[in-house]
Amino acid sequence: MNAGASALFLAVFLACAVEAVEATTIVLAAGTARDWRSAGTGTFAALAVLAVIVAVLGPAVSYIPLRGLRVVVGALLLVFGLQWLRKAILRASGHKALHDEDKIYREQIAAAAGQQARSSLLAPDWYGFVLSFKGVLLEGLEVVFIVLTFGSNAKNIGLAAIAAGAAVVIIAATGFAVKAPLARVPENTLKFVVGIMLTSFGVFWGGEGAGANWPGSDAALLVIIPAIALFGLGLTALLRRAGGGSGGSAVAQVPAAQATP
């Protein structure tokens, strides 16, 4: 695997792992607090909807001219990447509460347990069905978006799909094996890395789509990614020194439940 393909695999794998952690937390909460059969039905229903979306969008993407696709996708990746990076820097420097899967799981459990049971043809517990359906569909849409945009831009949808599949299977299997939220996954650190990757690919593809010729072509990514990482870490250090809070560090992650203000 060359450097470009490795960067593509890593970016898609990490981004999809983050989405999979969030979806797994929601399904686990729906299953634990409500009904496992309904949570399972909701998950499979969402996966079926996602399969239809992929079947429709997948071939459509291949008809869009690559240059136009790179501008649009580059712009979206830059906006998303900068948002992720901004939040990650704020979390790492203590200006924003760390993302806490344990806390989200407890909130979901409390909310789910308080709802009255209502059955339907599809599921014995409608609330559990809807909870897991919406969670898997929303996070799954982000996975689909990541695979199609990264894969089509790099002309390697197959590799992007393998990376996404590997991330989803590993995270979901781990979550259901331990039947607990994946609080030990260093999610805040992952989000920092994903923010760097999205921003880097956004700069590269956005620039190429707008007509820029990068020195060294694809090898420019090997400079852009570490440069943005160093810039992000530098800004984190600056903000931390300027005085933040006790939000925690995305680089040396502490147990999120303790660090959340």
Next chain:
Amino acid sequence: MSKLRAFGAFWYDFVIGDDWLVAVGVVIGLAGTYGLNRAGVTAWWLLPLLLLLLLPASLRRAISAPLLPRRRREQHRPPASPHTPPAN
């Protein structure tokens, strides 16, 4: 009408997010890169330069005045329901 507004709000939140300045900056950067390229000027440096300005500016906006009220609101956020998926 309220459904239409909610639909618009969802897409605004999904694409633009917390800080519109970032989205506007990205559009300006891409348009500038295209313009420089059309004029025959080397343009690859524009987006990295923009990033150097945009990210600190956005962080500065985030940690200025509204920070404390926003953190308090986060702490008192009502429990999630199927209608409120958790944020990133």
